[in-house]
Amino acid sequence: MEITRRHLLMLLPSAAVAWKYVLAGTPEAAPNYKLTEHWWGMLIDIPKCIGCGSCVRACAQENDVPEGYFRTWVERYHVADWKIEKPEVESPDGGKQAFPPNEESGGKNFFVPKLCNHCADSPCTQVCPVGATFSAPDGVVLVDKKYCVGCRYCVQACPYGCRFINPKTNTAEKCTLCYHRITKGLTTACCEVCPTGARQLADLKNPNDPIHEFLRTHTVQVLKPHMATGAKIFYNGMDGSVR
Amino acid sequence: MPFSSTEGASAGGERTTLLKDIEHLFRLALLMVIGVIVFILFRAAVIPHSFGQYGHYRGDAIKEIAARPIAFAGHQVCENCHTEVVEQKKLGKHVVVPCEACHGALANHAEDPASVKPPKLDTAVICARCHEANSAKPRTFPQVVTADHAGGLACDTCHQPHKPAIETSVKNVAEGKK
Numbered sequence: 255m256e257i258t259r260r261h262l263l264m265l266l267p268s269a270a271v272a273w274k275y276v277l278a279g280t281p282e283a284a285p286n287y288k289l290t291e292h293w294w295g296m297l298i299d300i301p302k303c304i305g306c307g308s309c310v311r312a313c314a315q316e317n318d319v320p321e322g323y324f325r326t327w328v329e330r331y332h333v334a335d336w337k338i339e340k341p342e343v344e345s346p347d348g349g350k351q352a353f354p355p356n357e358e359s360g361g362k363n364f365f366v367p368k369l370c371n372h373c374a375d376s377p378c379t380q381v382c383p384v385g386a387t388f389s390a391p392d393g394v395v396l397v398d399k400k401y402c403v404g405c406r407y408c409v410q411a412c413p414y415g416c417r418f419i420n421p422k423t424n425t426a427e428k429c430t431l432c433y434h435r436i437t438k439g440l441t442t443a444c445c446e447v448c449p450t451g452a453r454q455l456a457d458l459k460n461p462n463d464p465i466h467e468f469l470r471t472h473t474v475q476v477l478k479p480h481m482a483t484g485a486k487i488f489y490n491g492m493d494g495s496v497r
Numbered sequence: 498m499p500f501s502s503t504e505g506a507s508a509g510g511e512r513t514t515l516l517k518d519i520e521h522l523f524r525l526a527l528l529m530v531i532g533v534i535v536f537i538l539f540r541a542a543v544i545p546h547s548f549g550q551y552g553h554y555r556g557d558a559i560k561e562i563a564a565r566p567i568a569f570a571g572h573q574v575c576e577n578c579h580t581e582v583v584e585q586k587k588l589g590k591h592v593v594v595p596c597e598a599c600h601g602a603l604a605n606h607a608e609d610p611a612s613v614k615p616p617k618l619d620t621a622v623i624c625a626r627c628h629e630a631n632s633a634k635p636r637t638f639p640q641v642v643t644a645d646h647a648g649g650l651a652c653d654t655c656h657q658p659h660k661p662a663i664e665t666s667v668k669n670v671a672e673g674k675k
Binding site (some may be wrong): 287289292301302303304305306307308312315316317329330332333351352353355360363365366385387388389390391396398399401430433434435437438440441443446447448449450451487 | 498515548550551552553555558559561562564565566568569571572574593594595597598601602625627629630631632635638643646654
């Protein structure tokens with residue numbers, strides 16, 4: 255067939271699309287992990303949390319989190335009688351060395367572990383100007399250290415305060431949901447060491463995951479639902495005072 | 498009507514001036530084409546191949562983040578070898594407590610049990626992290642004020658951490674009963 259100008263013009267767009275795939279290369283077949291078969295989240299059972307700080311220590315050790323910074327931390331809430339809108343919240347050293355006995359008597363006291371909510375519609379990935387932070391196809395929000403320019407937009411955008419700038423690398427850092435563990439079939443470091451089972455990793459795309467039964471039968475909330483972030487860290491038994 | 502009056506004799510001369518006039522346009526077009534090609538080549542060179550594989554980010558970053566080595570082995574790995582501890586834990590309440598919650602990260606030990614030995618634990622510190630009394634802890638969770646309860650003694654003086662409930666005979670001796 256003779257290629258006329260018309261044919262060439264018609265072929266060019268499809269050739270451009272094909273070339274894009276040539277450049278991208280064939281996706282590497284990870285041994286047992288398929289990105290599209292998972293949708294990760296976590297369940298946090300507040301009535302089970304004893305504020306021992308095991309999760310905070312484990313996270314720091316597993317992920318080399320610099321001293322004084324936290325990818326996960328535990329807060330202690332004190333709600334005096336009816337003052338549900340003004341809880342007293344403390345988190346000495348992120349709860350890493352457990353909590354000193356509280357001075358307040360009366361009222362309501364409880365612990366709330368916090369971490370990145372791995373939002374489905376995350377504000378932090380939306381503001382990244384260089385494509386360094388992104389939501390992976392399995393629902394985990396990650397940071398590409400090599401691409402991050404340290405502009406701090408994402409740190410400011412996260413409504414949960416879950417990001418920080420690593421003082422060594424000067425790049426944004428956050429909970430990866432122990433991506434290097436969950437892709438190997440392990441649970442996260444924080445869930446692994448939780449002595450009471452207050453934290454449980456959940457794969458929302460796995461129909462056999464107990465999370466589905468739990469969500470059906472319990473009163474579960476996410477943090478700041480009015481922000482419409484699509485948070486995937488589910489809190490059971492959470493008091494209305496939790497921010 | 499500038500073109501209609503001088504038809505014939507000067508037509509050839511006009512054509513050459515017209516061509517001469519538009520020659521710089523061809524040069525400009527050529528420069529633009531070269532510019533676009535250089536831009537496309539430069540763009541292809543500086544943008545990583547995996548960028549855009551899954552979205553507006555570097556697809557390879559996912560593999561790089563997943564490649565990090567682990568620090569916590571996971572209790573299933575521990576239980577493969579330490580079967581006697583598993584049996585002991587089954588008898589007590591600490592059956593639900595994973596090994597590395599107290600013993601710390603031991604993936605190194607799991608990989609090379611002979612040369613990497615887990616450190617000895619100070620029960621006075623480790624146990625207190627969970628069991629020190631605190632009004633924010635769930636009511637049903639066993640708590641003590643360690644200063645009153647143990648008086649400075651390490652917890653494993655009386656309790657066996659893998660099976661923490663004290664057997665009655667030991668308890669009587671400790672409390673001076675018969």
